[in-house]
Amino acid sequence: MISSNAPCLVLVAQKWSDMKLYDYVLSGNCYKVRLLLHFLDIKCTLEPVDFYPGRAHKSPSFRRINPLEQLPVLELDDGKTRICDSQAILIYLAHKFDPSRHWFPVNEPEKLGCVVQWLTFANCITAASSRARLHDMLGYTCDITAARAHAHRAFRHLEDHLCHQEFNGINWLAGAQPTLADVACFPYTCLAGDGGIDIFIYPAIQRWLRRFATLPRFHPMPGINIR
């Protein structure tokens, strides 16, 4: 919901600004950003990076874009400023393009604390679930048993939290409406199966994933087939 007309006009004006997202279609971290771009209806140029098999993120030219050799990277319309880390990009986009402040509730400190807590937690999910997925799908080496155990520890915590939210009639991680917390945690939870992590043992997580997939303007990525 948009509270007044003025920010709405700003929104429309800014929605067409020319940003560039260094993107890989099978990356859950890039998908987080693409999800929010869709939810907020923001136009953005996608610059595909040949992550696999090309390993283009390790090339000298990409290293100039992100020395950490990671995707995603958002390049702002000045053509110079670049934001790395999917959570940071989500915060930038919500702050800049969502005048309703629902996705990132900067005016509600308690809620904001919760959202940021789950944004940080999204990195735990990613670290474990994405590592297992890279191992199973692209043959990366890692301690797969440890990665899956870490993922299960994170998912159990997420499951307990979502159960207790449901008891209070709350459908989302940080309140009655979806926030960046949900966007950040969704991809690698939904993709966990690709890394051999069974999530059918987490019923509240499955219910939350189904709710997420029914949000207006939701769109899936390859490997995600819930409806």
Added chain:
Amino acid sequence: MNHTTKNIPTDPKNCLTDWVPVGLTNHIPRGAVVRAYIDQFDIAIWRGEDGFVRAWENRCPHRGMRLSYGFVQGNRLTCLYHGWTFGGDGICHLIPAHPDLTPPETIHTHIYPTCETGGLIWVALASMPAPAPVIKGAWTPCRSLHFVQQITLAALLADSGLSSTPLTEYAVCATRKNQTQAVLAIQPMGKHGMMVHCSIASCDHEAALHDTSRWLMTRRAKIEDTVPE
């Protein structure tokens, strides 16, 4: 006796005559399909628009794709892989690659009987199961928890301070001092551990849901800390 020590024949028709709980009634809304294990048997469970729950072997008769990846439309389930579409009775009605063909009735999924009672969904693997359980009263689904190890109901309740009455081989009605009555049910899943499902007597406050969940989490922590993996 620990459930794992049971000698389980590989043909489900010859084993477990009992009904096994596979989830809370609210876990599978109309149009949803989920995956569940009973011992080593992989099962797709879904609810049609008519409100009925179906449980099928999680294997498409075509090329073996998991049916739990499929999608429900009306009272039919369509396999994600090549779109074979099965009615609520398990019979294949449509093969998209041959739209004019009426598939022979011999093409069908392997179906298991289901029922709902006590706030839970139950499945029987045996083709000649015992009569379906009936748990009297109104029950509100609370939550399901995964346990890494598979233990018996007796072990789950041991030293817990609960008084309990058996309902089926897999479920009890349990009461804590001055607390809400609960149905506690276990779903053995072999190497996947087990699920504990819990519903509480209806007309209770949401505080009772939180309280019951906290109790279950404490129980789980205690059991997982003491039982070696």
